[in-house]
Amino acid sequence: MKTILIVDANQLARDYVKSVLPGQATQEESSPINALMALERDPDIKGAIVDLQIGGGLTSGVRFVREAKARRPYVPIIVLTGFALEDVDRTLIARCMDDGAFAIIPKPGGQVTVDQFTAQLQAAVSFALGSQYVG
Numbered sequence: 001m002k003t004i005l006i007v008d009a010n011q012l013a014r015d016y017v018k019s020v021l022p023g024q025a026t027q028e029e030s031s032p033i034n035a036l037m038a039l040e041r042d043p044d045i046k047g048a049i050v051d052l053q054i055g056g057g058l059t060s061g062v063r064f065v066r067e068a069k070a071r072r073p074y075v076p077i078i079v080l081t082g083f084a085l086e087d088v089d090r091t092l093i094a095r096c097m098d099d100g101a102f103a104i105i106p107k108p109g110g111q112v113t114v115d116q117f118t119a120q121l122q123a124a125v126s127f128a129l130g131s132q133y134v135g
Helices: 011-019 032-041 061-071 090-098 114-129
Strands: 003-007 025-029 045-051 077-081 103-106
Touching: 003 011, 003 032, 011 025, 025 032, 032 045, 032 061, 045 061, 045 114, 061 077, 061 090, 077 114, 090 103, 103 114
Parallel strands: 003 025, 003 045, 045 077, 077 103
Antiparallel strands: none
């Protein structure tokens, strides 16, 4: 089965992402280092969702994207941010996309509703995995 790797230091955030992807096989990691090791060892991981501000030895989700793409270039990576996109440094967004991020999606709050986040994340996962998301 196609597994999505969810990478976020916050357990509640990982649980929330899983909750908006019912029926989707997932694997969770709180550390980007452990997530990179999971990408190397588990061929069932077909996509990843990572927090832009992830820590654990990597400076950010940008670096995670770069490192993950070096290991598994064809695995789509969706980057989530708790900031409104207009508040995120454009250089950071550009680096994520240049390094191979599939999509950058703002988390709910501020200008993004829970329904908007859910729809955006489900659509991105569906498109990234090449199949219609059934949730």
